[in-house]
Amino acid sequence: MIVATTIAELKQALKEWRESAPSTARVGFVPTMGFLHEGHASLMRRSKAECEYSVLSIFVNPLQFGPNEDFDRYPRDAERDLALAEANGIDLVFMPSVAEMYPKKPVTKILISEVTERLCGASRPGHFDGVGIVVSKLFHLVQPDRAYFGMKDAQQVAVIERMTEDLNIPVEIVPCETVREADGLALSSRNVYLSQEERAQAVILSQTLKAAETWVKTPGMTKRALSDKIESSIGQASLAEIDYAEILTYPDLEEPDAAADLSDYEGKLIIALAVKFGRTRLIDNRLLELRGGGIHV
Amino acid sequence: MIVATTIAELKQALKEWRESAPSTARVGFVPTMGFLHEGHASLMRRSKAECEYSVLSIFVNPLQFGPNEDFDRYPRDAERDLALAEANGIDLVFMPSVAEMYPKKPVTKILISEVTERLCGASRPGHFDGVGIVVSKLFHLVQPDRAYFGMKDAQQVAVIERMTEDLNIPVEIVPCETVREADGLALSSRNVYLSQEERAQAVILSQTLKAAETWVKTPGMTKRALSDKIESSIGQASLAEIDYAEILTYPDLEEPDAAADLSDYEGKLIIALAVKFGRTRLIDNRLLELRGGGIHV
Numbered sequence: 334m335i336v337a338t339t340i341a342e343l344k345q346a347l348k349e350w351r352e353s354a355p356s357t358a359r360v361g362f363v364p365t366m367g368f369l370h371e372g373h374a375s376l377m378r379r380s381k382a383e384c385e386y387s388v389l390s391i392f393v394n395p396l397q398f399g400p401n402e403d404f405d406r407y408p409r410d411a412e413r414d415l416a417l418a419e420a421n422g423i424d425l426v427f428m429p430s431v432a433e434m435y436p437k438k439p440v441t442k443i444l445i446s447e448v449t450e451r452l453c454g455a456s457r458p459g460h461f462d463g464v465g466i467v468v469s470k471l472f473h474l475v476q477p478d479r480a481y482f483g484m485k486d487a488q489q490v491a492v493i494e495r496m497t498e499d500l501n502i503p504v505e506i507v508p509c510e511t512v513r514e515a516d517g518l519a520l521s522s523r524n525v526y527l528s529q530e531e532r533a534q535a536v537i538l539s540q541t542l543k544a545a546e547t548w549v550k551t552p553g554m555t556k557r558a559l560s561d562k563i564e565s566s567i568g569q570a571s572l573a574e575i576d577y578a579e580i581l582t583y584p585d586l587e588e589p590d591a592a593a594d595l596s597d598y599e600g601k602l603i604i605a606l607a608v609k610f611g612r613t614r615l616i617d618n619r620l621l622e623l624r625g626g627g628i629h630v
Numbered sequence: 631m632i633v634a635t636t637i638a639e640l641k642q643a644l645k646e647w648r649e650s651a652p653s654t655a656r657v658g659f660v661p662t663m664g665f666l667h668e669g670h671a672s673l674m675r676r677s678k679a680e681c682e683y684s685v686l687s688i689f690v691n692p693l694q695f696g697p698n699e700d701f702d703r704y705p706r707d708a709e710r711d712l713a714l715a716e717a718n719g720i721d722l723v724f725m726p727s728v729a730e731m732y733p734k735k736p737v738t739k740i741l742i743s744e745v746t747e748r749l750c751g752a753s754r755p756g757h758f759d760g761v762g763i764v765v766s767k768l769f770h771l772v773q774p775d776r777a778y779f780g781m782k783d784a785q786q787v788a789v790i791e792r793m794t795e796d797l798n799i800p801v802e803i804v805p806c807e808t809v810r811e812a813d814g815l816a817l818s819s820r821n822v823y824l825s826q827e828e829r830a831q832a833v834i835l836s837q838t839l840k841a842a843e844t845w846v847k848t849p850g851m852t853k854r855a856l857s858d859k860i861e862s863s864i865g866q867a868s869l870a871e872i873d874y875a876e877i878l879t880y881p882d883l884e885e886p887d888a889a890a891d892l893s894d895y896e897g898k899l900i901i902a903l904a905v906k907f908g909r910t911r912l913i914d915n916r917l918l919e920l921r922g923g924g925i926h927v
Contacts, residue, residue: 340798356649440744441762441796447737465738466797473798499738500763501637501770 397463694760
């Protein structure tokens, strides 16, 4: 496994591989912020299974953190990350410094509207601008055929799919299922922030989402009524503070008709949660494919 | 020469060529809005000379025209363009419809600040946002090694150079010298709009720029004094209406110190003009490489 910390090293490694590989060989790419867990590992294994060469990037991107967010304390463990990458079939790791990625202040911004209006786009202003520029830079540097993203960040997937479509970036975005702990908590590098009690209560997100899948089938269930049930369910966890709990169409992330009977809805809906436990903000979601009169996940 | 009107045809032609070409073979790209003239032809010939495969695009991009600009009446002549492309060594022409390039309204914007604050960025609001998105899309579709742009649009060159740098787009931007008529008028597809009298007077732009190259050497010449001389020179043409006449640093396009003696300036300055003759807006510029105490173009 090659570890590149500069763009020149990355390009050299890719060039050498491409020159020796057949022209049909594919490059798979897993962009991450490091502190890797089994969720990331599942993306790496999928890349390994589907592509001839797998690239992982580890870069905590300052531009996607707000001024009061956790950029400085975001957990890092390069040594463990590299061992996990190697164990999961990665061929090349790109691990640049901030100065390598942003040698000067970029004057170019990528602004994505509409799909960023709600959820994390609303509660983290500027977040998706930062995601847009860094993902675009990484795609240009690695030039992958496929890029793997976890559906825990469902809005990020929707944003990146729309950006690559709008800009004709030649990469296939592959959304991958969220990986969970045994009790249902979605894996996240931020889970390490949780105290023991917070960790115990954090299971309320996945439990509520699972219950909501049943609630939505109740005849006459409106968006408002479903929201109320979701919020009161999360409220059972005494330490939980709701940032948002929304029911939206997917992948456009628009509000469904407020008066509609959701049990009759046909199409994809996403129930998306962001909940704070102390200073730690967790997100989770469930994508429901509804065909009217019932549910088929 | 292959003519592709759809993205699928373009990609197929590029794929077939890339599969048969050696891995070191280069793709040159000349993006245009058509109604080709000798300026475009010089870009095509340079691509042909430097690259194994040359791609020309012809697309009048609605997003870079303002609501009161000349999108609808912008001159078009596909047949003549294709003949000129073939005669100048182009291998593949991409000539898409607006619906092919923008199948739906993009929610992604590329906003470039600082280098777009003055000149055409100031007098044509939104123009460079439109340039940014279309050039980025075309780069992703063609994936060229080199892209050729005329220096008549010097600010466009500066903007595209900065965008590709900020986003790490893997393409080399090659700025090419402005091609001129015998009397000095810079070639432009918009020159066909000019009446006989306007055409005769339009030579004032290149004449003024040439004179300014001498004026700037005068000891004690300030930006303000040079501006006055330039404006009164253009004022000799009775039909000329100045949109802007600016002296800026290049490629950052910032104002030099107003009080400075320009004859002592060291570095690159650009004198950039936009002048209207009736409804027709012409631009021209001259890049000066100053080393203090004299001029060396």
